[in-house]
Amino acid sequence: MTTSVALGALKASIDRMPDPAGRTEAAALEAELATVHGVRHAIAVSSGTAALHTALIACNIGPGDEVLLPASTVIMTVSAVTAAGARPVFVDTAEDGRGMDLADVAAKTTGRTRAIVPVHLAGRTDGLLDLAAFAQSAGLQLVEDACQAQGSTTRGRAAGTVGSIGCFSLKDGKIISCGEGGYLLTDDDGLAARAAAYRTHWLTPAPGAPAASRRGMNYRLAEPLAALARHNLKDLDRALARRRDQTHRLYDLVGEIPGLTVHAPAPEDAPNGYSALWRVDLDRPRDFSTRLAEAGVANSVGTYRLRAAHQHPACQDLSPADCPRAAQAVDQMLAVTLQQQTTDTDLHHLAETIKHAAKTWTEGR
Structure with missing residues (x-):
């Protein structure tokens, strides 16, 4: 709005x-x-x-x-x-x-x-x-x-x-x-x-x-x-359709690149497109998400410092049990934040930034 x-x-x-x-x-x-x-x-x-x-x-x-x-x-x-x-x-x-x-x-x-x-x-x-x-x-x-x-x-x-x-x-x-x-x-x-x-x-x-x-x-x-x-x-249907379209558009623009795998939903699920979601299969995935955040690609791990709750400093007084798969899943999560006002030009910029970051990360530069 x-x-x-x-x-x-x-x-x-x-x-x-x-x-x-x-x-x-x-x-x-x-x-x-x-x-x-x-x-x-x-x-x-x-x-x-x-x-x-x-x-x-x-x-x-x-x-x-x-x-x-x-x-x-x-x-x-x-x-x-x-x-x-x-x-x-x-x-x-x-x-x-x-x-x-x-x-x-x-x-x-x-x-x-x-x-x-x-x-x-x-x-x-x-x-x-x-x-x-x-x-x-x-x-x-x-x-x-x-x-x-x-x-x-x-x-x-x-x-x-x-x-x-x-x-x-x-x-x-x-x-x-x-x-x-x-x-x-x-x-x-x-x-x-x-x-x-x-x-x-x-x-x-x-x-x-x-x-x-x-x-x-x-x-x-x-x-x-x-x-x-x-x-x-009143605009829920339109807003929902727009966010889903933005997410699929970003997937298409990024395409298939080494080190990133689209986290596709299960067949019975229809997500709202809140975030475009990939699994990062690169070395030091959290650092990669941080690099993207620094380049202007807002994401859950790099921008908002999401980490598995049992590893969060504020949860250590709860004596949490280890949840290794959750820790790995969060570390490898690339959830790119989208907004209703995100334009097609913005999506092109996000895609090019993601592709460039993944390429240079793989090449070690």
């Missing part, structure tokens, strides 16, 4: 701002999100991390509980689990590099395990339905971190609607954004009521928990931001 359009939508939202007791824009956004995603409830919150934290609280997860999540995740997912008072347990990557290793999930499930949190990095939903089947058989909640997966599907099912509750981000760069914000999706009336109560200091009731009977947080989405999100939501 252009700056002028954004400012126009913001001014319009301020002009029709409701009284302090109402949340007209946020309530309308929730109704529209629920309709678009085909679920009973959407709950708007202030960020994707707030959505994850709220979802865990709504699932009654807290101190003494364990939550399984992929070691190949961002630190924000880990922070949401610890904020709920639970212990994150990191799961290794599957042998084929797609999603969480189900054998490791089963091995690390204990009597204290309450939930599994798959994380759809780069819009990928690898192995989600098998993981959902395991969670159901084990009596565990499945809380989807779909913050990068607006519009992704697996066997026709939308990311964020497969588990008990799905969590999304509206931060800039997402398929649909409003600067900062998030939302949750669920068909469970109880989860929705607890999430709505928690995000506003429990000023609204939930089943078995009257208003003001529990502590909550101020995770409300500001009305002007909700108005921007509504404005952008």
